[in-house]
Amino acid sequence: MTELVAYLISGIALGSSFALIGSGIVVVHRVTRVVNFAQGSVAIVGGMASATLLDGRLPHGLGEIAAVLLSGVLGLVIGLLAIGRRGTPPLISLIVTLGASMLVSAAIIWLWGQDPVTPPGLRGSVTILGAEVERQRLLVVVATGVAFAALALFFSRSYLGKGLTASASNPFAARMVGIDVRKMGLLAFGLAGILGGLAGVLIAPSNPLSFYSDLPLVLGGFAAAVFGGLTSPLRTLLGGLCLGVAGQLTAGYLNGSYQTEMALLLMLVIMIIRSRALVQEEVK
């Protein structure tokens, strides 16, 4: 029982990071119809930048915020490459994000080397239902909850958020009322960068990051986004949590090396089950 609780909580923490990365993919896809495959690399940059900034004696809090903002800028730059030129077809933009992901991975190796990097996080642990849980993992869960609440408020209450929603809902009408849909797309890429960076900053203290981490992160995030139909950040959160828990249970009771395969399998199952719903949402 204690073991199960520990796996569940660490799964929720890992799933939270998938949800953050996945919601970035959703935000970009809703506005631009582009799947941003560079989202995993951006998360790694966030985690590694926080390690460097904290090592450079920036205080906790400030170092992490600076790393998240840096990831936002990186997301914006990727957006400029992907959709900066007017009329770029989504398929070309998707390939650009793949290229950008490779470029960022090369930059990660150049700047931080190939060894995993672990920034300092919250120390100590607490006992929940008999299981020892790292405080850092609880921080990941709480921060993800706050981030999703802020995201919901941004989209439902702020005028800029409504502009983003309008651009996603009806790009023609958005252009008609004077919204620059391309700028909204760039804003979405910047926002996705912030979400990805936040995921990296949060998970790096308990899950060391290297350029190798790109694939499992982006796969996990994409699987969560697919669960959300590439349209719903809330369902993406749910998908991320399911994926994280399934991955940790797989690692705990079967084999740790099957986690990525589990993400792929789940994504495949979700896509088959939800294919009709996805097509209906696309038509709508």
Next chain:
Amino acid sequence: MLRIDDLVVRYGSAVAVDGVSFEVGAGEMVALVGPNGAGKSTLINAISGLVPPHSGTVACEGRIAQVPEGRQMFADMSVEDNLLLGGWSIRNRDLGEVYDLLPDLAGMRKRKAGRLSGGQQQMVAVGRALMARPDLLAIDELSLGLAPLVVAELAEHLRFLNRERGTAVLLVEQEVTLAFDVCPRALVLEAGRIIAAGPSVELAQSETVRKAYFGDLAVAEMMTGPTAQATTEVST
């Protein structure tokens, strides 16, 4: 206030608007009629800046807002959000003014726009355009898919708007009797070119225009009928 000069719009090698020139004065109501595929929507989209012209100029001394064909709601958003987004390009967004002009909108402000009837959506589309405080309202197919009584009500709102606020109206409409009834002046577009222009009453009586573009129904006779009759289907 709006001056179109030798406007040409192309989609690849196809010419949709071919050397169109006309003017709309401040506070004027002008109809732009013509059969399907005449280039009406392309022309209105070019005027609104949604379609780039190949050549020619569009000059407007004030602000233009468009009511698009098919309403084009932000379907999952509330009526109020739809209206607010209509004022995206201006600083002070005043919902009260639009609710004063279209009081029905206040009662449905919390409802999702996608769940409204066609007539209600058209009213939201008009209200959304008004949020930009336009000097010229460019309306694409006001009557499309709507019941005659709803169209008559919307037409009355347009007249009121024009009378009370002096907003100029460019009404693109396939329903010729409605267009001629609402707008004192009209232009007839065919294959991207203006082939007739003048007072609506005269155009309605023009044998050439009537036979060539509106079939054999007696448009002029319908013009003399009540407003409710203005939505009678006219063959194109």
